[in-house]
Each structure stands twice: as C-alpha cells, then as structure tokens.
Amino acid sequence: MGLTKTEIFTQEQNELSTLLKAIAHPARIAILQQIISANACICGDLVEELGLAQATISQHLKELKNAGIIQGTIDGVKVCYCIEPKTWALLQKLFGDFMGSYSDPKDCC
C-alpha cells in the first residue's frame, strides 16, 4: 500500500504529522537553521553551506514551502527564503500541546 490512512485520524494529528515530517530530515533541519541564523533570509548559499547538489537543495526547499514552513520571495535572479511565522507558531503550539500532555507517572510498567 504505502498510503497513510489519513481519514482515520483527526485533523490535528494529520496536521502535526505533516509539519513534523517536513522537518524530520537532517538536510531540512540544517536549511532551517541556516535561514534562522542568517537572520535576513539567505538564498541559495545553502548549496555551498551544505554538501548537497543544487537540485537536492531546491527540492528540500520546495517541501518546506509546501508545508508552509518557509516562504520564498523572488529577488531578481535570486530567491529569498525565510520562516513563515504563522506556521512556525502553529507548529510550536501543536507540538507543545502534544509533548506537554505527558508527565512522568513514576508508576508505569
């Protein structure tokens, strides 16, 4: 099959898993860290920073953009990418709620 049964789950579960899946790759984590640390958003310097081919970086950027985590603005020949604050905040809330719902019970198995 290879097809996730999204209709079985709640919208929140699907939403959170989609956002996490977009981030759950070392290259995309590295890309996001670069975008964040460059404050002003960087462009395709990423190809130089990371050791991956241009086509690969472009594809990762596309996935992050599709998930709504970053936003790209065309600036002449270059494209300027930066964090999408709304999605970032949503992810922080969804994940925070999820992680925060657990507290060590001390009396488990």
Added chain:
Amino acid sequence: MGLTKTEIFTQEQNELSTLLKAIAHPARIAILQQIISANACICGDLVEELGLAQATISQHLKELKNAGIIQGTIDGVKVCYCIEPKTWALLQKLFGDFMGSYSDPKDCC
C-alpha cells in the same frame, strides 16, 4: 538513491530528525496520545482504538521503540508500553532549542 547522507550533518541534526521522523505519522501520534492518556500504559487495546490492523500497530510500536520513544514490558501474554521519559525529555530539549532559536525579525523578505 533514497539514502540520506547522514555523514554530512551534525549529530544533533541527525538525532533530532530521527526522533521527529518516528513521531511524524498520524498513527504514531495517535498511539502516543493513547499511551499518555491511559496514564498506566496500555497494551494492544490500540488495535481496537485505532482502525488499523494488528500487524500495522505492532510495526508502528516497533518503530517508536527503536527510536527509544517508548518502552515495552512483557506482562504475561500482553505487552505494556509506556513513554521513555529520558528520550521524551531529550526530544523536548532538542526541539525546543531548535524552535526557540527563531524569533520573528519583521524585516525579512
């Protein structure tokens, strides 16, 4: 290829992405939520709760266990699963640091 170039990235980037990947599936999020809400750790009631086959649930549990996020204790015929507090705390730290490193600059593209 289909092979992530882990050797290109830092240990933290790889570690965080591995943990996130383990969680980044609606079924596994649902499983974790069940384990948490049942306080005392539940077993294979999960098969009834979620609408997935037993083999599928077992496989998801294995992945969560491999990532170190949950722990299983054999209890007679059943197996009792619960959150692994150490990994949970590690994930909270890694992800918190990552997410927290961003603050809306207001002067981006």
Added chain:
DNA sequence: TCTACGTATCGTAATATTGCGATATAAAAT
C-alpha cells in the same frame, strides 16, 4: 499437553522519499 490469546515477524504490493545529472526557465549583465 492442547488450546486460546496476544503479540511479533515475514512477505508482499503500493507508494513515497532521497539524491542527482541534465535540462528548462527567467532575470541580469554584457
């Protein structure tokens, strides 16, 4: 011991992901 129960594993089909070379596209510079 035999059977029932709960879980794990195997095998398989469908689909998704990862990475990259080659090529297309589009704006800027010459």
Added chain:
DNA sequence: ATTTTATATCGCAATATTACGATACGTAGA
C-alpha cells in the same frame, strides 16, 4: 541579442515507508 547566473523541474535509480494477510512465537489456562 547573447551570455551569465540563480533557481526550478524532469527523469531516473536506489531505497524507505505504509499497510496488511499469513504465520510464527510464547504464555496462560483447560
């Protein structure tokens, strides 16, 4: 107009994921 530069897309090969039926395994009770 042509070339350069930056990025996106296509096509492909290798591998990973998802889901599940079938079956194996191990414990508990009859």
